[in-house]
Amino acid sequence: MDDLGQADRAEPEETRIRAARIQDVAQLADVSTATVSRALATPERVSPEARARVLEAIAKTGYVPNPAARSLRSQKTFMVLVVLPDLSNTFFSKILRGIEETLFEAGYGMIISDLDGSPEKEAHFAAFTAAGRVDGAILLNGHLFGQSREGEGQPARLTIPLVALCEAIPGADIPQIEIDNRAAASRMTQHLASLGHRRIAYVSGPANNILERERFLGFKDGLEAAGLPFDPALVIPGDYTIEAGIRAGQGLVARAERPTAVFCTSDEMAIGMMRTLLSAGLRVPHDISVAGFDDIEFAAVAEPSLTTIHQPRRELGQAAASALIDCLQGRASPKRIRLDTELVLRDSVAPLQGGA
Amino acid sequence: MDDLGQADRAEPEETRIRAARIQDVAQLADVSTATVSRALATPERVSPEARARVLEAIAKTGYVPNPAARSLRSQKTFMVLVVLPDLSNTFFSKILRGIEETLFEAGYGMIISDLDGSPEKEAHFAAFTAAGRVDGAILLNGHLFGQSREGEGQPARLTIPLVALCEAIPGADIPQIEIDNRAAASRMTQHLASLGHRRIAYVSGPANNILERERFLGFKDGLEAAGLPFDPALVIPGDYTIEAGIRAGQGLVARAERPTAVFCTSDEMAIGMMRTLLSAGLRVPHDISVAGFDDIEFAAVAEPSLTTIHQPRRELGQAAASALIDCLQGRASPKRIRLDTELVLRDSVAPLQGGA
DNA sequence: TCACCCTATGTAATCGATTACATGCAACTT
DNA sequence: AAGTTGCATGTAATCGATTACATAGGGTGA
Numbered sequence: 001m002d003d004l005g006q007a008d009r010a011e012p013e014e015t016r017i018r019a020a021r022i023q024d025v026a027q028l029a030d031v032s033t034a035t036v037s038r039a040l041a042t043p044e045r046v047s048p049e050a051r052a053r054v055l056e057a058i059a060k061t062g063y064v065p066n067p068a069a070r071s072l073r074s075q076k077t078f079m080v081l082v083v084l085p086d087l088s089n090t091f092f093s094k095i096l097r098g099i100e101e102t103l104f105e106a107g108y109g110m111i112i113s114d115l116d117g118s119p120e121k122e123a124h125f126a127a128f129t130a131a132g133r134v135d136g137a138i139l140l141n142g143h144l145f146g147q148s149r150e151g152e153g154q155p156a157r158l159t160i161p162l163v164a165l166c167e168a169i170p171g172a173d174i175p176q177i178e179i180d181n182r183a184a185a186s187r188m189t190q191h192l193a194s195l196g197h198r199r200i201a202y203v204s205g206p207a208n209n210i211l212e213r214e215r216f217l218g219f220k221d222g223l224e225a226a227g228l229p230f231d232p233a234l235v236i237p238g239d240y241t242i243e244a245g246i247r248a249g250q251g252l253v254a255r256a257e258r259p260t261a262v263f264c265t266s267d268e269m270a271i272g273m274m275r276t277l278l279s280a281g282l283r284v285p286h287d288i289s290v291a292g293f294d295d296i297e298f299a300a301v302a303e304p305s306l307t308t309i310h311q312p313r314r315e316l317g318q319a320a321a322s323a324l325i326d327c328l329q330g331r332a333s334p335k336r337i338r339l340d341t342e343l344v345l346r347d348s349v350a351p352l353q354g355g356a
Numbered sequence: 357m358d359d360l361g362q363a364d365r366a367e368p369e370e371t372r373i374r375a376a377r378i379q380d381v382a383q384l385a386d387v388s389t390a391t392v393s394r395a396l397a398t399p400e401r402v403s404p405e406a407r408a409r410v411l412e413a414i415a416k417t418g419y420v421p422n423p424a425a426r427s428l429r430s431q432k433t434f435m436v437l438v439v440l441p442d443l444s445n446t447f448f449s450k451i452l453r454g455i456e457e458t459l460f461e462a463g464y465g466m467i468i469s470d471l472d473g474s475p476e477k478e479a480h481f482a483a484f485t486a487a488g489r490v491d492g493a494i495l496l497n498g499h500l501f502g503q504s505r506e507g508e509g510q511p512a513r514l515t516i517p518l519v520a521l522c523e524a525i526p527g528a529d530i531p532q533i534e535i536d537n538r539a540a541a542s543r544m545t546q547h548l549a550s551l552g553h554r555r556i557a558y559v560s561g562p563a564n565n566i567l568e569r570e571r572f573l574g575f576k577d578g579l580e581a582a583g584l585p586f587d588p589a590l591v592i593p594g595d596y597t598i599e600a601g602i603r604a605g606q607g608l609v610a611r612a613e614r615p616t617a618v619f620c621t622s623d624e625m626a627i628g629m630m631r632t633l634l635s636a637g638l639r640v641p642h643d644i645s646v647a648g649f650d651d652i653e654f655a656a657v658a659e660p661s662l663t664t665i666h667q668p669r670r671e672l673g674q675a676a677a678s679a680l681i682d683c684l685q686g687r688a689s690p691k692r693i694r695l696d697t698e699l700v701l702r703d704s705v706a707p708l709q710g711g712a
Numbered sequence: 713t714c715a716c717c718c719t720a721t722g723t724a725a726t727c728g729a730t731t732a733c734a735t736g737c738a739a740c741t742t
Numbered sequence: 743a744a745g746t747t748g749c750a751t752g753t754a755a756t757c758g759a760t761t762a763c764a765t766a767g768g769g770t771g772a
Contacts, residue, residue, distance in 0.1 A: 019486065019487070019488060021757095021758060021759085022758065022759060022760095023758080023759095031721075031722085032721065032722045032723075033722090033758090033759075033760090034721070034722060034723080034724095034759095034760080034761075035720085035721060035722080036759095037759065037760055037761080038720095038721090038760095038761090041760080041761095045719085045720080045721095046720075046721085047719085047720060047721090050720080050721080062486070064483050064486055064487035065487065065758085065759065066428070066487065066488060066757085066758050066759065067487055067488070067489045067759095068424050068425075068427035068428035068433070068488070068757080068758080068759090069424075069428050069727090069757070069758035069759040069760085070758080070759050070760075071424035071727095071759090072422070072424035072425050072428050072726090072727045072728065072729090072757090072758080072759080072760095073726070073727050073758085073759055073760045073761080074727085074759080074760060074761090075727080077424070079467075086453075087449055087452050087453045087456060088449045088450040088452070088453045089449070090446055090449070090653075092449075093443055093444045093445070093446070093448075093449045094444040096443050096444070096468075096470075097442075097443045097444045097470055097472075100443060100468065100469075100470045101470075101472070104477065104480075109467050109484070109489070110467065110468055111435070111465050111466065111467050111468075112452075112456065112466055112467075112468055113456075114452075114453055114456045114457075116453075116457070121460065124460075127420050128465070130375065130418070130420055131375070131420035131421065131422065131423055132375060132422060132423070132424070133423045133465075242653055242654075242656075242657055245657075246657070268653075271654065271657050272657050274657075274659070275657040275658075275659060275661075278659055297446075297598055297624075298598070298627065298654050300598075301598055301601075301602070301627050301628055301630075301631040302631075302658075302659070303630070303631060303634055303658070303659035305631075377727095377728060377729085378728065378729060378730095379728080379729095387751075387752090388751065388752045388753075389728090389729075389730090389752090390730080390731075390751070390752060390753080390754095391750085391751060391752080392729095393729065393730055393731080394730095394731090394750095394751090397730080397731095401749085401750075401751095402750075402751085403749090403750060403751090406750080406751080421728085421729065422727085422728050422729065423729095424727080424728080424729090425727070425728035425729040425730085425757090426728080426729050426730075427729090427757095428727090428728080428729080428730095428756090428757045428758065428759090429728085429729055429730045429731080429756070429757050430729080430730060430731090430757085431757080
């Protein structure tokens, strides 16, 4: 395919339209390229007349600075990498939107990397940042990457500003944007307890996940605050997916002595859970209450509608992007931002019924 | 901050880690930069010994080619722009995943632009592509952009390979990846009719949307095939969102003479619809059947589970990315790819009940 | 009036990789 | 043996914008 290269070049007629260069603009405006560049970057350092001529020439030629050239010289890409574990997860998409909005307003583009649990991909994108393809990165995956292979040589690593979103990265000295998972989980647990529930099951996130650890601590906090004992038998493993909720539900249905309330640490799991319970003939919330976490769009229209913890997803994205932009532009950025959550009461949770 | 430039240079100690350049590798391997470049791009044109030395030097220095420099010279960015109307929509996120996967395997990165209905954003990204920041673009928004302002000057526009996904762009001579919306809608309509339903309502997508037009035609096809008359009163405007489904549902509940089945042209609307009907005391599917379109994750766990049209979303994304990569690499790419849909039968649709 | 400073602008080095062209050398042809 | 071919490699031009440094001209103060 590269053999075509010469043909492209030889062709005198405009087979392919060439974009205007800064040279073209300079010629048309009768100034030097330096003046054109300055007219755009630091208008106050150019005389009004020259600036006007330059702007006119730009309009006439449709000039747009070549980003590769600009980036090569100035070592800035105006691109930000967003690393996340699963692009198709509803929870992330709204956060992404918040990030994109904010980045866009500041003139940054967004490159997305869906790690999909693949270490190779992770390595690739670590190299990607190291190669200076992006000015900064927002991590939604709960850990730093490019874990320095300690071996000989110790290749020089470029470090760029990072921000951790949602899954705080312990020990990393970077801005972290998060909600207070522990407090929120505690609050939900206490809410369930306050409705009379004594046997409250907990469907967890993936083991070792930082969110999970926080929420689990919050769950225990809540139990303690309500004076309830912690029963390991009521902890059901999950991984935030619908399927995990379904599996957890099947396990519950099969039990002789069922809990009267289930706290699922994601809405997806809660919805899968409710589905399974209902299919098995149990009534939610009459026979068993189900609570979620996240407040995704579908929580409000689930049947029954889901009591959950509202996370300000868009705002989280915006805050992360803002923090990163602060770093990129040399401003101080807050080291830790905690956004408030809200307990959203809907129909999937009800006071303990007399019998059960 | 650029004043540091000299300091960097003067400073012998590593104040700031500089990424290895091709020069460094060349020196270490005792070859020229051209050989290093060739060892990477066209290994067969370099002697095995030289190649080995180069690779070793690369490993030792952790060299990664500077993408800005590479792109400046070779006019390639290895980046693809994906333009979509709403990033937070569940429907798109799985498609995105398919796109990302495929692009990644081919060595391309993905830049996402969420248009969010903003013409300015659209203009910005049109300029973005024109500036050569990406090698190609995948459009999910149903129309081309950068609508040439015809005025004087006629700025030179760089044109890059494009691919349209899902919403075919009429008149555009670019590869289009889609499903047969019309046939799928017809099929669903006939399915409803075959169960005895005579009054079938249709909840539409946004007016002027190409998907909508196709599906609407399919709906009419289906009615005709089933020998049912088309009744404009049974067409309810929507826009694919949950809220639209809720509103449409409220409208239905208020009616004196209700349809016995509703075909919502998105799962989101169907779920909102079911929610509203159930809240109003109607039973789904006993009193009224509800069908959706898309088969998003939540369709299977809705209550009742949703009968819908399955779209192979991940495959759609993959196909679009493949087609684009074909274009980018000078290979021929199919002009039109149609992936198959599937009618998924679940619980939200049932045969017409005796009474109603 | 001279020295000095400040502003507006131009000249040219620079960022780092790719690649056209040149060169040197070995192998093969006649 | 001279000429031809072809491979491996090096040299240096090139991509397009930014920006350090140089310079010219106008204004101010002594």
